[in-house]
Amino acid sequence: MSVETVESSTGPTPRKGISILFGLTLLGLLLFLWLLLGFATNSFWTPNNISNLLRQGAMTAILAVGQTFVIITAGIDLSVGAVVGFTSVIVAWLLAAGVPLWLALIATLAIGVLIGAFHAFGIVRMGLPAFIITLATLTSLRGIGLLITNGSTISITNEAFTNFSRADFLGVPSLFWMVIVVAVPAYIFLHLSRFGRYLFAVGSNAEAARLSGVNVNRTTYLAYILSSTCAAFVGLLLASRIGIGNATQAEGWELQAIASSVIGGTSLFGAVGSVHGPLLGAFILATINNGANLLNVNSFWQRIITGLLIIVIVYFDQLRRRGER
Amino acid sequence: MIGLQEGGHRHELRTPAGHPVPKGEPILELHSLRKNYGAVEALKPASMTFLSGEVHAIVGENGAGKSTLIKLLTGVITRTSGEILWCGEPVQLATPNEAISRGINAVHQEVVLCPHLSVAANMFLGDEMNRRGLMRKRAMTDAAQGVLDDLGFNLPASAVLGSLTIGQQQLVATARAAMRGTQFLIFDEPTAYLTRQESEQLFRLIRRLQGEGVTIVYISHRLEEVFELADRVSVLRDGTHVGTRAIGETNEAELIALMINRTIEQIYHKEHFTAGDTLVETRGLTGPGFADVSLTVRAGEIVGLYGLIGAGRSEFALGLYGRHRLSAGEVFWQGRKVEIDSERKAMELGIALAPESRRDQGLCLNLPIGLNINLPVFRKLTRGLTINRAEEAANADRQIRDLKIKTPSRRVLASAMSGGNQQKIVIGKWLSHGAKLFIFDEPTVGVDVGTKAEIYRLFARLLEKGAGIILISSYLPEVYELSDRLHVFRQGRLVGSHGYRTASHEEVLAQAIGA
Ligand SMILES: Nc1ncnc2c1ncn2[C@@H]1O[C@H](COP(=O)(O)OP(=O)(O)OP(=O)(O)O)[C@@H](O)[C@H]1O
Numbered sequence: 001m002s003v004e005t006v007e008s009s010t011g012p013t014p015r016k017g018i019s020i021l022f023g024l025t026l027l028g029l030l031l032f033l034w035l036l037l038g039f040a041t042n043s044f045w046t047p048n049n050i051s052n053l054l055r056q057g058a059m060t061a062i063l064a065v066g067q068t069f070v071i072i073t074a075g076i077d078l079s080v081g082a083v084v085g086f087t088s089v090i091v092a093w094l095l096a097a098g099v100p101l102w103l104a105l106i107a108t109l110a111i112g113v114l115i116g117a118f119h120a121f122g123i124v125r126m127g128l129p130a131f132i133i134t135l136a137t138l139t140s141l142r143g144i145g146l147l148i149t150n151g152s153t154i155s156i157t158n159e160a161f162t163n164f165s166r167a168d169f170l171g172v173p174s175l176f177w178m179v180i181v182v183a184v185p186a187y188i189f190l191h192l193s194r195f196g197r198y199l200f201a202v203g204s205n206a207e208a209a210r211l212s213g214v215n216v217n218r219t220t221y222l223a224y225i226l227s228s229t230c231a232a233f234v235g236l237l238l239a240s241r242i243g244i245g246n247a248t249q250a251e252g253w254e255l256q257a258i259a260s261s262v263i264g265g266t267s268l269f270g271a272v273g274s275v276h277g278p279l280l281g282a283f284i285l286a287t288i289n290n291g292a293n294l295l296n297v298n299s300f301w302q303r304i305i306t307g308l309l310i311i312v313i314v315y316f317d318q319l320r321r322r323g324e325r
Numbered sequence: 326m327i328g329l330q331e332g333g334h335r336h337e338l339r340t341p342a343g344h345p346v347p348k349g350e351p352i353l354e355l356h357s358l359r360k361n362y363g364a365v366e367a368l369k370p371a372s373m374t375f376l377s378g379e380v381h382a383i384v385g386e387n388g389a390g391k392s393t394l395i396k397l398l399t400g401v402i403t404r405t406s407g408e409i410l411w412c413g414e415p416v417q418l419a420t421p422n423e424a425i426s427r428g429i430n431a432v433h434q435e436v437v438l439c440p441h442l443s444v445a446a447n448m449f450l451g452d453e454m455n456r457r458g459l460m461r462k463r464a465m466t467d468a469a470q471g472v473l474d475d476l477g478f479n480l481p482a483s484a485v486l487g488s489l490t491i492g493q494q495q496l497v498a499t500a501r502a503a504m505r506g507t508q509f510l511i512f513d514e515p516t517a518y519l520t521r522q523e524s525e526q527l528f529r530l531i532r533r534l535q536g537e538g539v540t541i542v543y544i545s546h547r548l549e550e551v552f553e554l555a556d557r558v559s560v561l562r563d564g565t566h567v568g569t570r571a572i573g574e575t576n577e578a579e580l581i582a583l584m585i586n587r588t589i590e591q592i593y594h595k596e597h598f599t600a601g602d603t604l605v606e607t608r609g610l611t612g613p614g615f616a617d618v619s620l621t622v623r624a625g626e627i628v629g630l631y632g633l634i635g636a637g638r639s640e641f642a643l644g645l646y647g648r649h650r651l652s653a654g655e656v657f658w659q660g661r662k663v664e665i666d667s668e669r670k671a672m673e674l675g676i677a678l679a680p681e682s683r684r685d686q687g688l689c690l691n692l693p694i695g696l697n698i699n700l701p702v703f704r705k706l707t708r709g710l711t712i713n714r715a716e717e718a719a720n721a722d723r724q725i726r727d728l729k730i731k732t733p734s735r736r737v738l739a740s741a742m743s744g745g746n747q748q749k750i751v752i753g754k755w756l757s758h759g760a761k762l763f764i765f766d767e768p769t770v771g772v773d774v775g776t777k778a779e780i781y782r783l784f785a786r787l788l789e790k791g792a793g794i795i796l797i798s799s800y801l802p803e804v805y806e807l808s809d810r811l812h813v814f815r816q817g818r819l820v821g822s823h824g825y826r827t828a829s830h831e832e833v834l835a836q837a838i839g840a
């Protein structure tokens with residue numbers, strides 16, 4: 001009986017053992033960073049800083065989960081940062097126009113759904129590579145957002161909306177609760193439902209999945225819609241946090257999301273990934289940024305460190321996965 | 326021997342100048358060669374000797390370690406321990422380049438070429454003709470065509486590799502290996518996807534290379550080929566070398582006994598059932614790659630489709646299964662006219678398709694065996710929102726047990742399985758779906774004799790339960806012995822139909838070739 005072979009793989013639940021092991025390693029890394037920063041600085045373990053860290057990480061984490069669905073199908077969604085900025089404009093605009101809050105929220109999420117459906121349409125019907133169609137929306141959405149706002153910002157006066165992101169629930173920032181609100185259904189979807197299995201199958205071999213009765217087109221729609229909807233949700237959270245709608249916000253967040261996902265063990269070749277991985281990845285990145293700020297490390301260095309970390313973690317993950325050859 | 330003089334490059338079928346080892350002397354010796362994949366012992370210490378100029382066959386069950394041995398000899402993987410002597414000297418064989426530079430080449434079981442490049446580009450891959458740094462495309466295409474023509478392979482050098490059938494790709498891989506200076510050429514199940522016609526071209530090539538002094542290693546599950554070609558034959562069982570025989574001193578029964586440690590009375594297990602109602606009937610079905618095909622399949626019968634590679638059998642199957650758009654004709658399912666416009670629709674009616682290429686169509690290689698087996702039935706395994714994990718596991722384990730898939734667990738990735746075991750997964754996928762019509766396209770490619778017999782028994786069990794089977798095979802004995810009705814395809818059309826054993830092999834072949 002081979003322990004190695006079983007271990008040489010991460011991914012959907014059948015390979016739960018290893019997936020948990022890798023998750024524990026990441027969790028260990030995160031705790032190690034927290035301890036380290038606790039010793040190195042006085043301010044890390046202050047309630048204020050921890051809340052700040054959780055808020056910071058929360059938004060990337062939600063984006064990373066959505067992104068992971070797409071990457072598992074061997075695709076990529078470069079538009080998520082732009083969607084965040086764009087939807088922050090939409091919700092601000094709707095609220096400014098006097099639309100009731102609940103309707104504004106639903107409408108904004110619906111726009112996320114539409115954007116995702118558009119990506120899938122481009123990929124499935126027009127045969128465009130995911131990289132291209134999402135790159136195209138990345139620039140277009142920023143443009144449309146700027147047109148709507150005339151190049152400036154729309155401030156949000158709805159108190160209920162802006163207070164949400166500052167609120168705590170059971171002593172934990174509400175933004176962090178939102179991660180759980182997203183992560184639990186995401187986990188059920190990816191690891192426990194058949195649609196999750198289909199995502200993996202499409203990412204591994206679309207033709208084989210198709211001949212096994214998997215609706216590949218529908219699965220593609222599902223992945224991109226989930227990613228864009230997560231991004232629209234983050235757009236709402238961001239608008240609540242900064243109290244304005246601004247199309248140029250969230251610049252480069254798509255890369256943060258992809259990095260979190262990859263650090264969390266997702267393979268850019270598809271068919272390998274989990275929900276807890278990207279969550280941990282996002283909070284590791286957030287911790288590094290936070291710690292670097294506290295230690296007064298030049299922000300240019302932060303970027304370099306993040307880059308190196310991606311290389312190291314993914315390298316070790318690959319080694320492990322390759323097993324013995 | 327042929328040579329092509331092109332801009333100072335000489336590309337030809339050749340053996341490197343001078344034979345360091347006289348014919349009949351050991352050219353390659355393995356001492357206690359061993360390979361572990363993690364805890365899997367793929368090759369237990371094995372010792373063998375290959376003699377210069379012989380055709381040496383290797384036979385053994387699925388997962389016995391044949392391909393592992395070949396990969397070790399060609400530097401694709403590195404050995405765990407043991408020694409390899411080449412012409413009497415210890416060698417590393419750590420990389421494919423080292424193996425090639427010593428004149429050791431292989432045609433692997435799964436074609437590992439670039440599907441997006443042309444046939445010629447693939448043949449010259451890594452050895453391109455250049456002039457001042459620019460590739461000489463025309464010259465390469467011409468040279469490649471020359472080699473192909475000379476080998477008697479009827480293939481266009483300028484075609485994109487991916488547009489060829491797997492069998493044709495295999496021939497390209499063979500031509501590629503034969504073209505490089507070779508002293509020692511290994512074939513890993515080269516005829517698995519070939520028809521008789523193409524196999525014979527290959528055999529001619531092998532004999533010709535042997536005549537030029539090349540040592541050949543030939544792996545196959547078809548024993549009659551072994552007896553036709555080989556001088557000596559070695560048997561592997563469970564990673565152990567259990568014996569080598571001169572071909573004149575052994576017989577099929579002995580080899581089978583050595584391979585599987587038991588005997589099989591009858592490989593082509595055939596039971597006859599009285600045919601029931603018509604399951605499916607096609608009238609003038611036309612689609613990409615086939616035209617005007619009319620046939621019926623009734624419950625309890627096997628309908629065989631025979632033809633040369635590219636004759637349109639698989640295309641017909643894919644068309645019937647809703648993968649390709651039909652341009653004309655009608656399909657009746659249990660007497661009712663139906664439009665099968667998607668795979669899902671076909672599955673819902675009760676049609677299952679085990680496709681031809683396990684790599685491209687059959688398996689999600691980097692996913693676990695269990696997920697592959699369950700992929701068509703996740704809908705059935707779903708309770709409410711989520712999958713019933715216990716049933717999921719039980720179904721996978723049942724297929725693994727029933728089909729004797731050699732794996733420690735359902736969690737192992739499909740890519741870690743030997744070729745024949747991968748094929749069993751492709752079949753196992755459909756057994757719990759409850760289909761009524763099974764289309765098996767080359768179901769026993771790369772499957773060992775013992776398991777082949779098991780699969781044929783499985784067919785009988787399916788028929789007994791009232792299913793019908795369409796069996797597509799390029800291996801005439803298989804379709805011939807098993808089919809209640811045998812249809813012959815040529816160039817996308819159905820050109821002949823026979824009852825069980827009513828025509829001779831020769832008649833069927835003649836129809837397939839169009840002679
Ligand atoms: N990459 C791998 N990782 C782990 N185990 C492997 C790997 N490749 C092969 N094996 C195992 O090694 C054993 C020998 O496999 P091998 O491919 O050599 O068999 P084979 O004799 O060629 O069989 P077949 O006739 O089915 O092609 C099998 O048990 C297989 O599962």
Ligand SMILES: [Mg+2]
Pocket residue numbers: 391392393434513743744745
């Ligand atoms: Mg093999």
